[in-house]
Amino acid sequence: MKTSVILHGLHNEFTLDQMKACIELAEKYGGSFRHVVTGIQITGIEKDDKEQFISELPDGVTTVIHRGVNSLIACVGKGHCKNGQMETKELADYVERKHYGRKTSHKCKIGISGCGRNCPDAMVKDIAFIGTSQGFMLAVGGNTGMRPEAGKILARKLTIEQSKKAVDILIDWYAKYGEPRERMGKLLERLGNPLEGVDL
Template identity: 35%
Template sequence: MTLPPLANIPFLNKRVKFPVTPHIPGGLTTPEQLRQIAAVAEKYGGRLKIVGNGITIMGLSLADGEKALTELGCKPESFIAKSVRAVAMCPGKPDCPMAQQDSTALGLALDSEFFGQEVPGKVRIGVSGCPNCCAEVFVKDIGLFGLPKGFTLVVGGNAGRHAQVGKIVGENIPAEEVPAIVRAILAYYRQHGRTKERLGQMIDRLGWDDFLTATIPAPYRPQAH
């Protein structure tokens, strides 16, 4: 999905200076890209800050921010309140000895399909390769962590001002079936969610039974085991 130009984002176009964060899926970068980001920051007089899975160039004007993103050949991170944000993911297999699933491969697939999509409110997705949950999946709107037989799905978390812990709604889900389930969850959210209502708040309002029936295949629901 194409994200709007920075100038079209209302709260940004009123700022004299603002941070520019190139979208780097999974935080996976190269020495060449890091050198390019540093060169662009230096060119436009920006400062660099490492934020989560990305690198923010701080202190740029709107015009310079647009130029910087063009030169880097990157989409910006989503500033829009009603969109799917960048997917957070831990290294997973084969890079982490604790990993039980390949969280990076799944995380990149989810980021490629869902990043920037419009939804009623902010959606954060996290993928961890093991139950240590380094991607903080229990406070994501949609979270997944790996076990030997597949991924466990957690829904309804929120680390914002109205924090809440998500609930386990699926178990032993093969990685290849996760995207279809996420599509179903987002479709349900678009159908029933109110403007700026988080996913977990919507489910609490409507009831978990209806949500589970509509979005999670029966074999993966926890009560089926």
């Protein structure tokens, strides 16, 4: 029986050495590559080889988890793109290091875009930061799939530090109050805005 493994690198970026090592692993185990929203998927691996395959992943590359903070996609941001309004790397690094893999009631996807062009499709993530000339806009509760929906805008003109505080509050709230298999957008509908009245 065949299976697949979805890989995750630091805010979905892979170094050349990591990619070379992943290519060598795919060749060794007879896999092929497929890009998916949450990372890189290597398909065609024998199910009996999956655990060994995972144990041989290069440093800095993990498998995607399916319940919890499992996807962070950020564009290159200001300084690396002519359209960038906000720098994205600092916030992406913070979220990745503090929250990636954290258990929540269901998957939690985060998108960070340096401008309104929204290359990482942030508005359809559970938590979205969109750069503007005046700071980040924060939207919560986006979703793709059978019932796609853009997130609800909860805050505007956030600094990077305010954005860090907001994401901490949101993920703590989701981990504490989310019911089994409840996405963040449904929790927002059920309990309301957890940032209301909070001094970010």
